[in-house]
Amino acid sequence: MMMTDVEEVYNIERRSHSAPWSKLTFQRELLGNHHNLCLVAQVGERIVGFICLYYVLDEAHITNIAVDLPYQNRGIATRLMLSAIEAVMQRGIRNLTLEVRKSNAKAQHLYIKFGFRMKGLRKGYYTDNYEDALIFWTGDITSDYYKKLFGEIRRDLEGRSA
Ligand SMILES: CC(C)(COP(=O)(O)OP(=O)(O)OC[C@H]1O[C@@H](n2cnc3c(N)ncnc32)[C@H](O)[C@@H]1OP(=O)(O)O)[C@@H](O)C(=O)NCCC(=O)NCCS
Numbered sequence: 001m002m003m004t005d006v007e008e009v010y011n012i013e014r015r016s017h018s019a020p021w022s023k024l025t026f027q028r029e030l031l032g033n034h035h036n037l038c039l040v041a042q043v044g045e046r047i048v049g050f051i052c053l054y055y056v057l058d059e060a061h062i063t064n065i066a067v068d069l070p071y072q073n074r075g076i077a078t079r080l081m082l083s084a085i086e087a088v089m090q091r092g093i094r095n096l097t098l099e100v101r102k103s104n105a106k107a108q109h110l111y112i113k114f115g116f117r118m119k120g121l122r123k124g125y126y127t128d129n130y131e132d133a134l135i136f137w138t139g140d141i142t143s144d145y146y147k148k149l150f151g152e153i154r155r156d157l158e159g160r161s162a
Helices: 003-016 023-031 076-089 105-113 144-161
Strands: 036-043 046-056 059-067 095-101 117-122 133-137
Touching (some): 003 023, 023 036, 036 076, 046 076, 076 105, 076 144, 105 133
Parallel strands (some): 059 095
Antiparallel strands (some): 095 133
C-alpha cells in the first residue's frame, strides 16, 4: 500500500466496518516504524481489498482486512492472507494473532482456514456496540504442520482460479 492508495482504501474501509479506521490511521501505518505491513489487492488498476498487520519480536498481529463487497467470495482475502503471512514468515515470525467480532462468522471461517483458533475473549471490546472480541492465535507458523496447511491453501486457490 502506498500513500496515494489511502483514499481508495479508506473508501473500502468505511463500507466494510461499523467502526472504520480514519484516513490518518492508514497514513500512520504507512509512515510507521518498519514493523507495519499493509498490502492491497487489485483487479486491474482498481484496489479491491487490503490487509494490515504489525509485528513485534516473533509475533504478528493482523489489525485489519477487508475486501470490497462486489469482489467478495472470489478468494481475494485468502490471497491477501497468503501474501501477508508469507512476508512475515520471511522475517522469522512464529505466531499470528488477531481479534474478530463474535458475530463475524465469515471472517472467522477465513481465519480458521489459516489455522487460527480461539484462545480468549475480550468482553465488550468493540466500542460501537460493545460486542465481544474473540482472540485468535495460530500455532507455530514455522512448523512443518503449518507449512503444509499453507501450501494446501495456496494450491486450493490456484486450483480454483485455473
Ligand atoms: C472477511 C472478508 C475479508 C473475506 O473476504 P473474501 O475476499 O470474501 O474472502 P475469500 O473469498 O478469500 O474467502 C471467503 C470464505 O468465506 C466463506 N464464507 C462466505 N460467506 C460466509 C459466511 N456467511 N459464513 C462463513 N463463511 C462464509 C466462503 O465460502 C470462503 O470460504 P472457503 O475459502 O473455505 O471457500 C470480507 O468478507 C470482508 O471484507 N468483510 C468485511 C470486513 C471484515 O469483516 N473484516 C474482518 C475483520 S476481523
